[in-house]
Amino acid sequence: MSSEYDRPELLADATEDLLAWHREVSESHDSDFEAAKELSTRLGAHYVDGRAEVGFWTPELLDAGVDADDVYLEVLTATESVDLADDDQTVEFRRERVPLRRQGEYHWGVYEGLKAGTTDELGSLYQLAYRHEGEWHTVPDPLSYSVPFGVFAPAEFYDMERLDEERDDRWYFEELGTDAEPVSTTEDDGLPRVDPAVSMLEVHPGTATEDGSLAGLARHYEGIGEKQEAGEELTPAERNFVGYDGMQVMPVEPITENPDHHDFWSVVDAGEVDADTGDGETATDAETVAVEVGRPDMINWGYDIVVCGFSAPNPAILETGRPDELVEFIAACHNLPRPIKVVFDIALGHADNGALELLNDYYFTGPGMYGQDLDYQHPTVRAILLEMQRRKMDFGADGIRVDGAQDFTYWDPEKEKNIHDDDYLAEMDAVTQEVGGTEYRPWMIYEDGRPWPREDWELASTYRALIEQHPHSFQWSPITFAHNTPALLTFWASKWWRVFEVADFGGQWLTGVANHDTIRRGTQIDATVEFNQSPVNPYLGDDLPETLDAAYNNAASSMLFHCFMPGVPMDFTHANMRAPWGFVRDTDPEWNVKVVSDESNFIDWQLRPEWFAEDEHFERLKAMGFTDRDDLRTFIRALSAAVEATNYDLETMAAMLSALESPLGDDLTADDLEAFGYAWMRDVADFANLSHYHEMQDDTRTAFDLQVREFRFDRPWLRADLGEDDYFTYRHPSNGTIIYLGVRSSPDGDEELLFAANMEGVPVEVSPEVLAEEIPDLETAGWEPELVAPAAEKIGDGAFEIANAEAVVWSR
Known part of the structure; x- marks a missing residue:
């Protein structure tokens, strides 16, 4: 580690070639954007022919008047082996600073002596x-490929070429x-674009397996395969x-951290580096620095990203700390007997406030x-x-789901309003990926509810704006968008107009009622409110948890979207498992208590008394004195009321709640409330881990659900819109039951399907x-039951009595 060769050294000739390339690119483009697109491909740190090629965009240094000779690449190389799975260790790094060269608003350098990270070894860290x-x-690298100690620590120099060459x-x-079908289709420019999936599953990697990691999820699928x-x-x-x-993975990007709880990189002993480099190429003096490091363990549903380090996987879901885990997970999906396409959920429509510490001011237009x-x-x-986006997708994704596409906007001073930046969304659509030596474009999916959040958005949104601009693309359907609540009676009646749209022109929509947003919205309903909302559906279950579970996973809705409707049906693992799910986030030091207060109905909807009584659940809150579920319910409801009454003034809230005689005592402080919020989020995340619920799965239900999905897979023609001879309606007057019914025919005329569902x-x-x-004109002869909900009662030849959430499909 101490050899002269291992010391970072700027390669003057190679760096000059890089600067000359920069000048040539800048001069060859009339558009600043087109020039920046080409320059950005070499930003960050790349392992090229055994050397490190590094680039930073740093306009803020020029604004501050920083001298070009005072800008360096700081390199930290561990002097010993580092166990990235260790939660708490002190590591000695050799720190050196070598010059960077300025070209316009950029700084570049080509170096020998940086250690490239691999599957087994930590590479040199840099900033x-x-x-x-x-x-x-110091300035972090926004385009890094690996951030093993979190995005607020130096990034790791990583051998991405090896990772791509060795992928399984x-x-x-x-x-x-x-051109083999059905893997891909070919567009006019000769590049294949990945075909849509037949059906999709949404997965949250942090709670999908006991390990809460991509490696754990890969092992799970390898075992299934x-x-x-x-x-x-x-x-x-x-x-x-x-x-x-198909599988949509909730965001796997680096996320923000809560400085009160997360500290995965802390320098505990360091001196000054003498950066007087003598010959201007190699730092003549180095030092060792002791750093307390830990495996990042933030809890987040994935959407609180800081943009910086976006190309890297979120280290909180890497049990090894290696980017390889993301590739190995994707390979595990691709290598199944029936390959699963992996869709990345890309949340670049905004940045968490933590990004202000990591990116220069040019990245932002202001608070949103x-x-x-x-x-x-x-x-x-x-x-x-x-x-x-390109770098992240090049880990091997088949598709991209653009989170909140309606949020990509800019302010037009002439019109005095925000304008949807559809040109940028088109640029996202045109990004070319290259994986395993193949260039291609991904399956494009947009979540776009424009004009949301305008007051009339639910009436005004067509959910088709981007499909019309990009005919190959898909959008989330109105039934899939965030605010649907099928646990309420009359949902399927009041939403009929949207359901009919799915049938009429939903062939390029993702459909289904269960996803990370809809279940959370269902959990937030105050079930005690009367007269100003529909009541809870009394036919779905005997209590609220049963009702919620059945609302997002039942035979009628599954058969509706998988066995009859157009588009690509999508389910959510937590709904399939009938397991709890809520808003999990311990990364916000400012709003965490308010977010917890918004979940005040979680206990009613998700927390069965017998589950709370189990020692493995809610250990932190129980340690704080909340050993009784009713006490916890009372406190969190009071907390929610206090947020509203005080406009989220934590000190005043603490004073009000001190009179409650809660387990926290009668002299609460803002710190006590923050500690409660942190414990709540951690406990809910543990509670939502699917490993707790494996033994509770019903054999009949899960076997039938799989049968429903196989029905869809055997009939990919169902994805198309209903044809002229197809028919779909609901029975009216309802007479106390919302019955959806219809008939569809395959394009080749080989099969007809007859569908009836008791939606509520x-x-x-x-x-x-x-x-x-x-x-x-329905002919009644020749129909045979093809799929019948397990609880439906047969009352004659081809005749059934179907209760709430049951359905039948006949074929001929």
Whole structure:
């Protein structure tokens, strides 16, 4: 480690070649944006022919008047082996600073002596360092590939070329490069674009397995694949993960941290580095610094990103700290007997406020609904964001779901309003990926509810704006968008107009009622409110947890979207498992208590008394004295009321809640409330881990759910809009039951499907003869039951009584 060769050294000739390339690029483009797009491809740190090629965009240094000779690449290389799975260790690093060269607003350098990270070894860490007015400052690399100690620590120099060359699913991408169907289709420019999935599963990596990691999820699917290959029966819990050929993974980007609780990189002993480099190429003096490091363990549903380090995987879901985990997880999905396409959930529509500490001011236009609004109109910011997307997708994703596409906006001073930046969304659509030697474009999915959040958004949104601009793209449907609540009675009646739109022109929508947002919205309903909302559906369950579970996973809705409706149906693992799910986030030092207060109804909807009584659940809150579920319920409801009454003044809230005689005592402080909020979020995240619920899965239900998904997979033609001869309606007057019914025919005329579902209400009789009274020109002969909800009662040949949330599909 101490050899002369291992010391970082600026390669003058190679660096000059890099600067010459920069000048050539700048001169060859008329547009600043087009020039920035090309320049951004070489920003960050790249392992090229055994050397490190490094670039930073740093306009803030020029604004501050920092001298070009005072800007360095700071390199920290561990002097001993580092166990990245260790939660708490002190590591000695050799720290050196070597010059960077300025070209315009950029700093570049090509170096020998940086250690490239691999599967087994930590590489050299790096960041830009500069001296200004006698003090040293550092700048992180926004385009890094690896941030093992979190994005607020130095990034790691990583060998991404090796990672791509050694991936275990290269065959998959080689096949993608052919014209073989159904893997890909080819566009006019000759590049394949990944086809849509037949059906999708949404997964939160942090709670999907006991390990809460991408490696754990990969092992889970590898185990399932081995069973499938051997013809072994899957467990009821395993069934909930299969029957799909697509998976949307909730964001895997680095997230913000709570400085009060998260400290994964802390320098405890360091001296000054003498940066007088003598010959201007190699730092003549180095030092060792002791750093307390730990494995990041932030809890977050993934959307509180800081943009910086976006290209890297979130280290909180890497048990090894290696970016390899993301590739290995994708390969595990691709190598299943039925490959699963992996869709990345890309949340670049905003940045958490923590990003202010990591990125220069040029990235932002100011505070927004979710933290900070990004400046998509700045040519370099625009180019860098697209490059971040490209690098992340090049881990091997098949598709991209653009979170909150309606939030990509800019202010038009002439019109005095925000304008949707559809040109930027088009640039996202045009990004080319290259994985395993194959260039391709991903399956594009936009979540776009424009004009949300305008007051009339629910009436005004078509959910088709981007499909019309990009005919190959998909959008989240109105039934899938965030605010749907099928646990309430009359949901399927009041939403009929939207359901009918799915049937009429939903072939390029993602459909289904269960996802990370809808279940959380259902959990936030105050079930005690009367007269100003629909009541809770009394037919779904005997209590609120049963009702919520059945609302987001039942035979009628599953069969509606998988067995009859157009588009791509999507389910959510927690709904499939009928397991609790809520808003999990311990990364916000300012709003955490308010976010917890918004979840005040979680206890009613998600927390069964018998589950709370189990020692493994809510250990932190129980340690604080909340050993009784009712006491916890009372306190969190009072907390929610105090937030509203005080406009979220923590000190005043603490004084009010001190009179409550809660387990926290009668002299509460703001710190006590913050500690409660932190414990709540941690406990809810543990409570939502699916490993707790494997043994509770019902064999009949999970087997039928899988049968429903296989029905869809065998009939990919169902994705298309209903044809001229197809028919879909609901029975009206309802007479206490909302019955959806319809008939569809395959394009080749080989099969007809007849569908009837009791979406909500009292039991009713259905049969081809009964349905013929409501479906024009329906011939009743020849129909055979193809799929029947397990609880439906057979009352005759082809006739059934179906209760709430039951359905039947006949075929001929």
